[in-house]
Amino acid sequence: MKTNQQPRHILSLSGGKDSAALAFYMRDRVPEMEYVFHDTGKELPETIAYLGRLEALLGKPIHKSTVENGDFIGFDQLLKIYGGMLPSSHRRWCTRKMKLVPFERFIGNEFCYNYVGLRADENRDGYISQKPNIVPVYPFREDGLIKADIERILEESGLGMPPYTEWGRTRSGCFFCFYQQKIEWVRLKAAHPDLFEEAKAYEKPGKNAITTFYWCGNEPLAELEKPERMAQIIREHEVAKERARRNAPNKTLLNILGGVDDYEEKTGCLICQI
Numbered sequence: 001m002k003t004n005q006q007p008r009h010i011l012s013l014s015g016g017k018d019s020a021a022l023a024f025y026m027r028d029r030v031p032e033m034e035y036v037f038h039d040t041g042k043e044l045p046e047t048i049a050y051l052g053r054l055e056a057l058l059g060k061p062i063h064k065s066t067v068e069n070g071d072f073i074g075f076d077q078l079l080k081i082y083g084g085m086l087p088s089s090h091r092r093w094c095t096r097k098m099k100l101v102p103f104e105r106f107i108g109n110e111f112c113y114n115y116v117g118l119r120a121d122e123n124r125d126g127y128i129s130q131k132p133n134i135v136p137v138y139p140f141r142e143d144g145l146i147k148a149d150i151e152r153i154l155e156e157s158g159l160g161m162p163p164y165t166e167w168g169r170t171r172s173g174c175f176f177c178f179y180q181q182k183i184e185w186v187r188l189k190a191a192h193p194d195l196f197e198e199a200k201a202y203e204k205p206g207k208n209a210i211t212t213f214y215w216c217g218n219e220p221l222a223e224l225e226k227p228e229r230m231a232q233i234i235r236e237h238e239v240a241k242e243r244a245r246r247n248a249p250n251k252t253l254l255n256i257l258g259g260v261d262d263y264e265e266k267t268g269c270l271i272c273q274i
């Protein structure tokens with residue numbers, strides 16, 4: 001796309017570690033960078049606090065697209081529009097409506113470079129805008145930065161890792177995100193029982209699979225939270241973690257002891273969780 005205007009430079013923050021590290025990495029490389037966050041209204045409180053600290057350390061405003069666009073439709077209203085159909089990996093209207101559309105509205109038709117925090121040691125594709133005026137840029141991939149570099153950048157910046165990693169959550173995004181693993185639901189219940197209850201209240205058993213909406217596959221949270229079921233999930237998680245350790249002999253001691261392992265980082269949404 002050709003334009004006479006100067007391109008905009010936009011970095012979308014998710015509240016995750018990679019986009020936060022990218023913000024520091026690019027701060028002096030692209031001084032005119034605009035930082036933006038698409039708040040779904042269903043984020044973890046830790047995510048909002050983390051972004052507040054990031055904004056203070058960056059010394060630049062983080063635009064809240066969903067507020068600044070002036071036409072934010074919240075999750076609950078959208079859920080009504082979608083007839084009560086909870087989003088899932090194959091009905092992912094949430095990302096489109098609450099992340100991608102606000103992002104595209106924020107940019108309009110102006111030409112922009114969109115900086116994405118995909119790392120060189122990641123092998124995943126993203127769910128990003130396909131508009132021709134929005135050109136993705138992957139500085140970490142281009143410069144060969146891996147997870148250890150991201151952790152170093154965050155440590156040196158004074159920001160550190162997102163606080164939700166302290167209780168074992170591996171991703172930013174909505175507290176009820178269907179990309180969570182079962183162990184993360186168990187941890188959510190322990191860390192934020194009120195949010196677990198809120199997520200549970202959205203679930204609806206139906207007459208058949210098409211009209212039944214649970215966050216976690218075909219297991220309702222009311223079943224998952226039973227003590228014996230949670231104990232089983234924790235046991236299975238420990239076994240999987242041990243297997244991953246044995247299969248990754250080069251893993252650092254820090255990663256092994258850290259409790260939040262790479263194998264937990266399954267594919268999710270780039271715009272929600274990077």
Ligand code: SF4
Pocket residue numbers: 040087092094095098099172173174176177178179269272
């Ligand atoms: S974090 Fe999960 S639930 Fe929230 S918008 Fe992204 S994919 Fe959807």
